[in-house]
Amino acid sequence: MSPQTGRVVATHGRHFLVESAEGVIECVMRGKKGGVACNDRVSFHPTGPGAGVIEAILPRANLLYRSDAQRAKLLAADVDQVLLVSAAVPTPREELLIRCLVAAEAAGIPALILVNKTDLAETAAYLERLRAYAALGYPLVALSAKSDVAPLLPWIADKVSVLVGASGMGKSTLVNALHPRANAATAEVSASLDAGTHTTTHTRLYRLAGGGAIIDSPGMQEFGLRHLDLDALQAAFPEFRRLAGQCRFHNCRHLREPNCAVLAAVESGAILRERWRVYQTLLRENSQGKY
Ligand SMILES: Nc1nc2c(ncn2[C@@H]2O[C@H](COP(=O)(O)OP(=O)(O)O)[C@@H](O)[C@H]2O)c(=O)[nH]1
Ligand SMILES: [Mg+2]
Ligand SMILES: [Zn+2]
Incomplete structure (x- = not known):
């Protein structure tokens, strides 16, 4: 049978429900590589009535x-x-x-x-x-x-x-x-x-x-962000972005550098201290290595 495309409407471990023109198909992923996310568009091979194998994940917007x-x-x-x-x-x-x-x-x-x-x-x-x-x-x-x-x-x-x-x-x-x-x-x-x-x-x-x-999705207790490096982390805080270019050092990490605009904003209360604390925690975690 020729491959078809569909949308993943449920994921549970390595089992997926894929909605296609044929209805909802129970699929597994071929091989061990690459994860399938809910709402992914995939191509799959039917393997029997209501069953299939996911062959590829189509390009994602995010x-x-x-x-x-x-x-x-x-x-x-x-x-x-x-x-x-x-x-x-x-x-x-x-x-x-x-x-x-x-x-x-x-x-x-x-x-x-x-x-x-x-x-x-x-x-x-x-x-x-x-x-x-x-x-x-x-x-x-x-x-x-x-x-x-x-x-x-x-x-x-x-x-x-x-x-x-x-x-x-x-x-x-x-x-x-x-x-x-x-x-x-x-x-x-x-x-x-x-x-x-x-x-x-x-x-x-x-x-x-x-x-x-x-x-x-299932509730999460932990939310690891090991995939984010320094630049990605800084860019993910809108209150830091607004101060871009205002620190003395262009590569300021906003940790304890002199004349850091972010630190000054934390001290003045313009930036939530808890947000900055979590930023530091994330930076520390991520310097311990990526997945
Ligand atoms: N007082 C109150 N309790 C709520 C409300 N919405 C949900 N709950 C309760 O919060 C608990 C957790 O709800 P649930 O939907 O299972 O949360 P989930 O774990 O995020 O999916 C349940 O006991 C719900 O009855 C609400 O608007 N008011
Ligand atoms: Mg729930
Ligand atoms: Zn800074």
Whole structure:
């Protein structure tokens, strides 16, 4: 049979669901090289009814991924935006939020911060804290996924959005509210790709009735960015970019150099100290070697 092309709508380890003119095909990847991401366009060979082997990944416009010392962990390809889902409860880690934003910047994908659980009293103070991120250029959208997702609708219409964030923030609740069949679809993917649990163990694309799609992924505790070198890291912080050329040394690392414009901005409070601290952490991690 001749190769066909399709779009990857679910990934679980080395198993994939590929949507094509023939319907949804369960595929595996040939060989060991190269990862397949959710929303990738691939060419595959049918091997039987409803089954196939992925032969190649077609060129991507972008790729969101994290990486540790060993390997890259692909989240999604060809997306229009990253929806960073956060909430005041359970206690969020600001470092994880920053790392997700850096990954989106490095991939050239616009990011939006979605603050969930506005029904909880703790949310107001958390939203105040995040105002500084809106000032960096990341839109803030607040809602309660449990009661009303309407505030998000204009942001996701006709776009492919990928949800990222720690587990427990409400990503799956949001997807279920946006996509009435998501619960059933989760069960279907679980039945074919894993042992039949209802927790999010795979990455899955859901098409939205009004156009566009949303990709849900398992919550992450860690977000390694070992693939980013000094230049890439600096470029991923918009508040550093704005000060480009203002440090005394043109190759300033913004660590402890004299007359560093970034350090001065940290000291004056114009740059969030936590953002700069995470930048330092990333730089230190990455000097220990790439995957
Ligand atoms: N109070 C409140 N709880 C929510 C809201 N949205 C989700 N949750 C709860 O947060 C927990 C985690 O939700 P889930 O969607 O599984 O999060 P995920 O791990 O990010 O996919 C669940 O107990 C949800 O019921 C919300 O808007 N308000
Ligand atoms: Mg989930
Ligand atoms: Zn500097």
